[in-house]
Amino acid sequence: MFKRIDHIAFTVKDRAKSIHFYEEYFGFKKYFEHDVPFPAVEKIVYLKLGDTVLEMMHLTTGSGSADQGFHFCLESDNFDEDYARLVNAGIPVDTEPHLVEAREPREEGWRRVVFVGPDGELIEFRG
Template sequence: MIKKVEHVAIMVKDMDEAIAYYSEMFGFKLRDRGQSPTKDMAFIYHENQPGFEIELIQDLVPLGDYSDKGIVNHLAFTVDDIEKAMAYYGEKGIQFTTETPNTGVGGSKTLFFYGPSRELLQFVQPAKR
């Protein structure tokens, strides 16, 4: 039976750039990093949700084990105030796919943007209940 979300894997072009981006932009910390003959992998986590990790994978050979599986559709982060998040991260250089947040399912507010390897990322402000 499923207990929780364990991690999401994201294909990256440059491992050092990806680790730096998630660390500096969002406060993730590196838990572990290792290589096999075909790939470089790193696991990062956030102190506010240490039971969930992002696995970053860089194929070291063309069309390695994972590169034909896709990058991931998107990874979503919860925020308290999407307009404040948009202003804060906009000042850090993030360019959002729309100028204003979208209305999501149940009245949530959503906003998409891209990470350094063109992975689709999203902020979600849950609807007030």
């Protein structure tokens, strides 16, 4: 079953400015950054405040709108069971399960999947 929200994600146009903004004014700290295989996204940066994580997707120049890519992510304590339950319920899959790079040691071997909610919202889960 799901345990907690793992992160909230949104796109940014100026990575350095956004990192500074959330660190300076809200107390978040950058703890992980990586390149991604998506042509419209240059980097993904993770900021943490306690157990709360923001995932900022830095758009490449001229790509998309600022609300592109918004989603929330849940952490699962039984990935296979939760995946099967949602698929069996007929919830559409946007992105099939695949391994993800660990942001922290506890995430080694984790997978992610993305489903589509009733209004087109993206619901990711990891575990």
